[in-house]
Amino acid sequence: MDEIQKNLLEQVAGLHEMPAGAYNIRANGRSTDRVTTAHIDIVTKEDKQGIDIVIKPGTKNESVHIPVVLSQSGLTEMVYNDFYVGDDCDVTIVAGCGIHNSGDSDSRHDGIHTFYIGKNSHVKYVEKHYGSGDGRGSRIMNPETVVEVGENSFMEMETVQIKGVDSTRRSTRAKLADGARLVVTEKLMTHGAQTAETSFHVDLDGKDSSANIISRSVARDDSRQLFLSKINGNSRCKGHSECDGIIMDRAVISAVPEITAADLDAELIHEAAIGKIAGEQLVKLMTLGLTEAEAEAQIVNGFLK
Amino acid sequence: MLELQNLSFQVSDDTARHKEIIKDVSLTFGDHAFIAITGPNGGGKSTLAKLIMGIEQPTSGRILFNGRDITKMNITQRADLGISFAFQQPVRFKGLKVKDLITLAAGSKVKLSGACDYLSKVGLCARDYIGRDVDASLSGGELKRIEIATIIARNTPLSVFDEPEAGIDLWSFNNLIQVFEEMHRESDNSLIIISHQERILNIADEIVVLSEGSVQARGRREDILPDLLKGTESCKFFQ
Numbered sequence: 001m002d003e004i005q006k007n008l009l010e011q012v013a014g015l016h017e018m019p020a021g022a023y024n025i026r027a028n029g030r031s032t033d034r035v036t037t038a039h040i041d042i043v044t045k046e047d048k049q050g051i052d053i054v055i056k057p058g059t060k061n062e063s064v065h066i067p068v069v070l071s072q073s074g075l076t077e078m079v080y081n082d083f084y085v086g087d088d089c090d091v092t093i094v095a096g097c098g099i100h101n102s103g104d105s106d107s108r109h110d111g112i113h114t115f116y117i118g119k120n121s122h123v124k125y126v127e128k129h130y131g132s133g134d135g136r137g138s139r140i141m142n143p144e145t146v147v148e149v150g151e152n153s154f155m156e157m158e159t160v161q162i163k164g165v166d167s168t169r170r171s172t173r174a175k176l177a178d179g180a181r182l183v184v185t186e187k188l189m190t191h192g193a194q195t196a197e198t199s200f201h202v203d204l205d206g207k208d209s210s211a212n213i214i215s216r217s218v219a220r221d222d223s224r225q226l227f228l229s230k231i232n233g234n235s236r237c238k239g240h241s242e243c244d245g246i247i248m249d250r251a252v253i254s255a256v257p258e259i260t261a262a263d264l265d266a267e268l269i270h271e272a273a274i275g276k277i278a279g280e281q282l283v284k285l286m287t288l289g290l291t292e293a294e295a296e297a298q299i300v301n302g303f304l305k
Numbered sequence: 306m307l308e309l310q311n312l313s314f315q316v317s318d319d320t321a322r323h324k325e326i327i328k329d330v331s332l333t334f335g336d337h338a339f340i341a342i343t344g345p346n347g348g349g350k351s352t353l354a355k356l357i358m359g360i361e362q363p364t365s366g367r368i369l370f371n372g373r374d375i376t377k378m379n380i381t382q383r384a385d386l387g388i389s390f391a392f393q394q395p396v397r398f399k400g401l402k403v404k405d406l407i408t409l410a411a412g413s414k415v416k417l418s419g420a421c422d423y424l425s426k427v428g429l430c431a432r433d434y435i436g437r438d439v440d441a442s443l444s445g446g447e448l449k450r451i452e453i454a455t456i457i458a459r460n461t462p463l464s465v466f467d468e469p470e471a472g473i474d475l476w477s478f479n480n481l482i483q484v485f486e487e488m489h490r491e492s493d494n495s496l497i498i499i500s501h502q503e504r505i506l507n508i509a510d511e512i513v514v515l516s517e518g519s520v521q522a523r524g525r526r527e528d529i530l531p532d533l534l535k536g537t538e539s540c541k542f543f544q
Contacts, residue, residue: 216399244399283360284396286380287389288409288455298409302400 001027004071004132008098011130013067023065024051026079028072040064040091050080050112053093057086057118065094068111073103073137078110087118087150096128099139099165108140115146121153131164138166145172149180151206157184161196162304170198176237178206186215187304190223190251199228204237204266213241218300219251227255233266245274246303248296306495307334307357307463312366314352314518326352327363328518334511338495339485341509341526343533349518350499351393354467357497358390359383370463387462393471393499395452397440403451404435410455423454426487428480445472453484464488466498470505482508506530 001009005027022040025033031051036042039059043052053064066081085091101107117123131139141161149155161168174182182202190196202211211231219225231239245253257270277299285295314327327349334340342350355361357368359380367376375383398406407420421431427450437443439451449472456464473481486508489496498505506512512529514522522529 278396280392280396281398283380284392285409287358287360287384288406288459289381289384289412290409291381298401298405299398302398302402302405305400 001025001032002071004100005069008069008071008100008130008132009067011132012069012096012098012128013065013094021063021065022053024053026066026068028070029075029077037062042066045080048080049078050082053081053083055083055085055089055091057088059086059089059091061090063092063094067095068097068109069100070098070107070109071100073101073107073133073135074105076106076108079112081111081113083113083115083117085115085117085121085123087120089118089121089123091122092124092126094126096126096130097141097143098130098132099141100133101131101137101139102133102135104136106138106140108138108142110142110144112144112146115155116148117150117153117155119151119153121150122156123153124156125158127157127159129159129161129165129168131166133164139164140167141165142169143171147172147174147182149174149176149182149209151177152179153177154181155183157182159184160187162187162189165196166192166194168196168198170196171201172199173201174211175203176206176209176211178208180206180209182211184211184213186213186217188215188217188225189220189300189304190217190225191220192223193221194223195225196223197226197228200230200241202229202231202239203234204232204239205234206237207235208237209235210238211240215241215243216303217244217253218246218248218304219253220248221251222249223251225251225253227253227272228258229256229270230258231260231268231270233259233261233263233268235263236265237263237267239266239268241270243272243274244303245272246300247274247276306336306338306371307332307497308367308369309333309353309357310367310369312353312356312368313364314349314356314361315364326518327356329366330515330518330520332513332520332523334495334497336495337489337493338497339489339508339510340495340497340513341506341511342497342499342513342515343501343506344515344521348516350515351467353515354390354465354497354499357465358388360390384461389456389459389461389464391452391456391464391466391469393467395448397443397448399438399440401439402435403437403439406439406451406455407435407458411458411460415458420458423458424451426457426484427451427454428477429454446474446477449473450477453481457484457488460492461494463495463497466496466500468499468501470500470502478502478504503530503534506533
């Protein structure tokens with residue numbers, strides 16, 4: 001692995017060296033390193049690109065890292081990763097994609113991650129996206145996440161895309177069984193002429209299931225963002241979505257939340273707020289000695305922290 | 306230390322009519338001053354405080370700070386020179402923590418224990434608050450105390466407080482009085498406090514009465530306060 005790939009790996013997975021636990025590292029279209037454990041198996045798919053990650057029932061306090069790095073300009077790939085999480089597990093899964101493009105052709109990674117989570121399990125899923133390189137070719141990522149959360153299980157999802165991705169279309173679909181919970185925290189920043197579309201479709205099918213979708217985004221320069229969220233309450237359940245956006249310069253953010261209650265005991269809420277940085281926030285930080293630019297950076301960093 | 310020379314501030318309404326909020330105000334404050342500015346609502350007190358910090362720019366007149374003309378300086382430059390400002394309605398932030406705000410106020414040199422000391426001074430249990438977001442999860446009173454803690458942390462030659470008592474409960478209010486007394490006693494810094502409260506006026510060395518944008522009276526506390534209190538038994542006499 002070269003220095004560029006190592007840097008990408010550090011950005012998307014926080015890895016300086018090989019991680020503890022199971023991992024699979026995919027670089028420029030092929031798996032380069034893989035480690036499995038007694039409880040976590042990783043198997044290459046035979047019919048298409050991608051891997052199956054099989055986590056045995058009762059696996060506790062283990063982690064799986066499956067970062068992807070692309071440093072070869074013009075590479076386009078479509079990868080299918082399926083996660084089978086057994087009953088009574090407590091695991092952390094760190095995915096993420098880093099693209100370095102210093103050439104003139106577009107580099108693109110499309111990934112479909114499908115989670116089949118058993119009963120009484122807790123899955124923390126962290127996904128970071130990062131782009132670098134000064135080539136004219138675009139860095140494109142289109143992640144798709146499909147989740148089936150089993151009875152009384154809890155899926156916690158954190159996604160971060162702060163820098164360098166020219167175009168992204170992110171889709172998350174989830175289906176929740178009785179007593180299942182889903183919490184998604186999304187942090188997004190776009191700049192230059194970037195575009196980002198993020199959509200959520202959650203079916204709260206199970207009794208006492210709940211979902212909380214929290215998106216915080218900052219759009220600068222001429223970038224454009226679209227936030228779509230659809231929560232269907234099909235049972236006694238609680239659903240909440242929140243889109244909080246800061247626009248700067250000439251950027252545009254659209255938020256289209258949709259909630260549908262199909263059960264008398266479904267409680268659904270959506271909130272969306274988009275606006276520039278409040279002038280009084282800038283003034284307060286300036287009275288503490290920050291310049292306007294420093295105050296702005298402090299507010300944006302805090303907002304996306 | 307601070308000199309306001311013929312300061313005026315006008316605003317225009319929708320019909321382009323000019324309204325004069327501050328009218329030709331001239332005031333001079335010496336070093337280690339403890340001034341309370343009081344007067345009826347709408348009399349121009351908060352505007353005057355904002356003019357001193359640079360949040361508003363005067364229509365005419367000059368402001369001198371330690372002999373230096375700061376009239377054209379922006380907020381940051383005045384903050385760097387040593388002026389602090391406590392907002393009447395403190396600002397909320399999504400994602401900034403109490404510790405971040407105190408650290409920014411004190412400069413990079415503050416340690417966690419130091420940040421906790423500032424919070425303790427305003428009657429907040431530091432352990433419970435230091436890691437909290439400065440957002441809607443804090444009550445108005447909590448936010449107000451954190452605001453005052455940022456001013457203590459800055460420890461500048463001049464601190465301007467815009468109605469520090471607003472939104473503070475009685476218990477905290479006693480604490481607040483002690484905070485101001487301590488700030489005045491333990492440093493040579495100056496305090497300007499905009500207030501309606503008799504108990505705050507009672508600890509100031511000097512009182513300025515501002516009404517309809519003009520100075521109605523100014524003098525030592527013992528000369529001004531008795532007149533103000535005449536005809537009222539309420540401690541909140543200017544509503």
